[in-house]
Amino acid sequence: MFKDLNSNKKAIEFLQKELNFERESGTYLFYGVDRELLKKFAKAFAKSLNCSNYRDDFCDVCESCIRIESETHGDLEILDDITGIKIEKIRELAFKDSTTSYEGKRKIYIIRDVEKLRKESANALLKMIEEPNSGSFFILTSTGLNVLPTIKSRSILVNILQENAQEIGVTQEEYKFFLGKSKDIEDYKRVGTIDLNEGCSFERIGHNIKNWIDTGEFQYKVEIYKSIRDFLNTKDYLTTIDKLYFVDEIVSSISDREFIKDILGYTISLIGNRSKNLEKLLEIKNMGRSSINLKNLLVTFYTNI
Numbered sequence: 629m630f631k632d633l634n635s636n637k638k639a640i641e642f643l644q645k646e647l648n649f650e651r652e653s654g655t656y657l658f659y660g661v662d663r664e665l666l667k668k669f670a671k672a673f674a675k676s677l678n679c680s681n682y683r684d685d686f687c688d689v690c691e692s693c694i695r696i697e698s699e700t701h702g703d704l705e706i707l708d709d710i711t712g713i714k715i716e717k718i719r720e721l722a723f724k725d726s727t728t729s730y731e732g733k734r735k736i737y738i739i740r741d742v743e744k745l746r747k748e749s750a751n752a753l754l755k756m757i758e759e760p761n762s763g764s765f766f767i768l769t770s771t772g773l774n775v776l777p778t779i780k781s782r783s784i785l786v787n788i789l790q791e792n793a794q795e796i797g798v799t800q801e802e803y804k805f806f807l808g809k810s811k812d813i814e815d816y817k818r819v820g821t822i823d824l825n826e827g828c829s830f831e832r833i834g835h836n837i838k839n840w841i842d843t844g845e846f847q848y849k850v851e852i853y854k855s856i857r858d859f860l861n862t863k864d865y866l867t868t869i870d871k872l873y874f875v876d877e878i879v880s881s882i883s884d885r886e887f888i889k890d891i892l893g894y895t896i897s898l899i900g901n902r903s904k905n906l907e908k909l910l911e912i913k914n915m916g917r918s919s920i921n922l923k924n925l926l927v928t929f930y931t932n933i
């Protein structure tokens with residue numbers, strides 16, 4: 629329920645007002661740095677729009693709420709592709725939108741990472757939100773406001789702020805370790821037995837990545853973070869060979885660009901302004917978008933820290 633969300637009271641009040649208007653259709657752009665928190669709020673809003681017992685808050689127990697939570701609701705569609713939603717997916721959505729509502733209330737489309745939409749996908753989406761069918765609601769999410777102006781201008785903007793340590797119920801130290809990311813922190817609290825002070829050698833990064841991919845167990849994700857932390861703590865004593873070994877371990881365990889960008893992002897956030905080369909490192913990280921060879925990118929990055 630809204631009242632269980634510990635942060636963003638202002639955004640919640642705003643959404644409650646929106647719900648009271650009982651609009652026929654609408655497009656909302658939820659933006660903020662915490663990608664998973666955006667999804668959480670998008671789902672909360674989706675539940676509110678379709679809840680059978682809505683009274684200033686969704687109930688979280690009716691069939692509609694439960695099925696939206698488990699993402700099995702017939703009138704809910706979530707498009708999720710961190711590399712940018714493909715045009716075919718938007719077309720399928722348009723087709724679905726033109727047919728009648730399956731479960732009778734509102735159709736809700738959560739479209740994530742709209743800042744990454746390519747031009748043709750964005751234009752296809754634009755067509756839908758320009759003249760929305762009655763009962764259709766679009767909840768777009770984006771980690772920044774660098775969204776196509778034509779989409780932005782047709783959306784109701786809702787800023788979802790990152791939760792602070794107190795709201796999320798952890799110490800500053802724990803918060804910093806996870807860079808304030810709500811999903812990671814929730815997983816950390818759920819597991820409950822992870823010791824963040826315990827170290828993990830940078831040499832084990834490949835092993836940790838493999839375990840994380842194979843098992844999906846959160847403790848291995850934490851071990852990856854720890855290996856990066858160890859690399860940064862010891863970097864002044866490491867030889868070039870050590871640094872190349874670290875890179876080799878990463879690239880031989882994974883080839884997913886988004887995953888590697890997350891590793892670079894975590895590294896940059898941990899060093900913060902301690903590095904004289906911060907700008908250069910950010911520039912190298914952003915090269916990850918192009919087709920540049922990943923190993924070269926990582927070598928350049930980790931030998932410049």
Ligand SMILES: [Zn+2]
Nearest residue numbers: 679687690693
């Ligand atoms: Zn409900």
